[in-house]
Amino acid sequence: MRHLLLFGFSLLLSSAFAASPSSSPSNPPAKPFLWGVANSAFQVEGSPADSDSYHWTHTPGMIKDGSNADIATDFWNRYDEDFALAQGLGANAFRMSLAWERIEPQRGQWNEEAFEHYEQILLAMRARGLEPVVTIWHTTLPTWVAQGGGVLSPTFIKDYSDYATKVVERFAHGNTQVHYWLTVNEPTTYAESDYEDGGSSTGIAGSAGKFIKAIHQQADAHIAAYKKIHALPDSDDIQVGYAQDLEDFQAKNPWNPLDQMALFFTDLMYNKSFLDRVAFALPDSMPALDFLGVNYYNRNIVSFTVHGFVKTSPGTGPVSDTDQEVYPVGLERVLKKVASRYPVPILITENGVADSTDHLRPNFLRSHIHYLMKARDHDHIPVIGYMHWSLTDNFEWSYGLNIRYGLVEIDYANNLKRIPRPSYYVYKDLIQENR
Numbered sequence: 419m420r421h422l423l424l425f426g427f428s429l430l431l432s433s434a435f436a437a438s439p440s441s442s443p444s445n446p447p448a449k450p451f452l453w454g455v456a457n458s459a460f461q462v463e464g465s466p467a468d469s470d471s472y473h474w475t476h477t478p479g480m481i482k483d484g485s486n487a488d489i490a491t492d493f494w495n496r497y498d499e500d501f502a503l504a505q506g507l508g509a510n511a512f513r514m515s516l517a518w519e520r521i522e523p524q525r526g527q528w529n530e531e532a533f534e535h536y537e538q539i540l541l542a543m544r545a546r547g548l549e550p551v552v553t554i555w556h557t558t559l560p561t562w563v564a565q566g567g568g569v570l571s572p573t574f575i576k577d578y579s580d581y582a583t584k585v586v587e588r589f590a591h592g593n594t595q596v597h598y599w600l601t602v603n604e605p606t607t608y609a610e611s612d613y614e615d616g617g618s619s620t621g622i623a624g625s626a627g628k629f630i631k632a633i634h635q636q637a638d639a640h641i642a643a644y645k646k647i648h649a650l651p652d653s654d655d656i657q658v659g660y661a662q663d664l665e666d667f668q669a670k671n672p673w674n675p676l677d678q679m680a681l682f683f684t685d686l687m688y689n690k691s692f693l694d695r696v697a698f699a700l701p702d703s704m705p706a707l708d709f710l711g712v713n714y715y716n717r718n719i720v721s722f723t724v725h726g727f728v729k730t731s732p733g734t735g736p737v738s739d740t741d742q743e744v745y746p747v748g749l750e751r752v753l754k755k756v757a758s759r760y761p762v763p764i765l766i767t768e769n770g771v772a773d774s775t776d777h778l779r780p781n782f783l784r785s786h787i788h789y790l791m792k793a794r795d796h797d798h799i800p801v802i803g804y805m806h807w808s809l810t811d812n813f814e815w816s817y818g819l820n821i822r823y824g825l826v827e828i829d830y831a832n833n834l835k836r837i838p839r840p841s842y843y844v845y846k847d848l849i850q851e852n853r
């Protein structure tokens with residue numbers, strides 16, 4: 419947060435106000451609303467390949483509870499059990515990710531075994547009536563990419579877009595028929611944790627300049643992949659988006675101009691910097707986006723501090739096990755803001771709560787889905803689906819395995835037994851009611 423003002427000014431000078439959308443949000447496609455759950459490869463698969471995150475989890479002191487993702491939930495082998503649980507919810511979609519490090523362990527070397535295994539996973543998903551939503555890159559980088567400088571490397575845009583095009587070519591048609599693709603997950607959080615705060619998984623010292631460059635490089639990698647994917651034959655039914663983390667930022671004192679300035683730059687940096695770059699990227703300021711994935715978790719109260727830095731803190735609502743405020747109306751608020759600025763359909767790609775005892779999750783679901791339906795039906799925002807994070811507990815990055823996001827508990831001491839929590843049944847009813 420300390421470099422916030424500098425980021426803001428620099429973003430203003432670069433891309434933030436490059437253009438403004440002139441049209442209103444387009445109508446949602448006439449397809450069934452997607453009700454689903456989301457996960458990511460490294461957090462669930464187990465048996466990880468050679469990546470920066472693998473090495474990071476094996477560096478002493480990096481993971482709060484001392485755990486690692488070597489086994490995780492063993493989704494790599496038990497995927498069908500999880501698809502059966504998703505089917506049991508009445509879900510019709512499932513968001514998962516591909517591990518770049520498995521598919522391309524060295525530049526240009528494609529691992530056929532990994533392709534075939536993912537094909538089996540996608541076929542099993544389809545057999546359970548679940549529409550795949552596939553994230554091409556969710557946080558972890560193959561070691562060869564990380565060692566070459568990660569997202570800041572001059573070769574990153576080409577390396578990433580070659581990989582992205584390869585996986586889309588492989589899975590968009592044939593039996594797997596993956597229509598929904600997400601290029602990047604949470605680029606701003608990624609840039610913040612790895613390049614502003616000092617490299618949680620890369621060990622690179624952080625700075626404001628690196629943060630901005632990391633945003634721009636990821637955005638340009640997305641744009642390059644978007645163009646290459648749409649240059650493939652028969653790409654008309656391929657939908658390319660990415661997952662943007664949006665927070666509902668509010669000024670601590672709305673009458674204090676300094677708090678308002680802090681709010682303006684925080685919102686610009688986190689909620690708009692990447693989006694503005696990709697949303698007006700094509701000729702005639704067309705978005706390099708077929709739909710926008712939105713990850714919404716919480717509200718943050720923003721204030722200006724005497725040292726000229728921005729401070730953010732949770733508001734007065736209940737907080738999760740990771741101290742994030744539960745603030746359901748914030749979902750409608752961020753959707754209204756984003757839909758008025760970017761004219762594309764919106765898929766909620768993540769929304770969930772760290773809650774090991776499941777005392778918050780049932781109401782979290784009811785209240786967030788209430789505001790989601792209001793956004794769709796009352797505010798006419800073109801929302802095409804909702805993916806809850808997550809179906810099962812999983813490896814929560816620097817917190818480790820002890821932080822629980824699952825509708826289904828994983829009993830790590832008892833052969834990874836899957837035990838649905840009460841909230842699993844609440845979500846099941848909500849899907850039924852809102853189908």
Ligand code: BGC
Nearest residue numbers: 458603604607713768807814
């Ligand atoms: C990420 C997930 C993460 C979740 C809960 C999102 O930031 O995409 O990987 O586990 O939030 O923190």
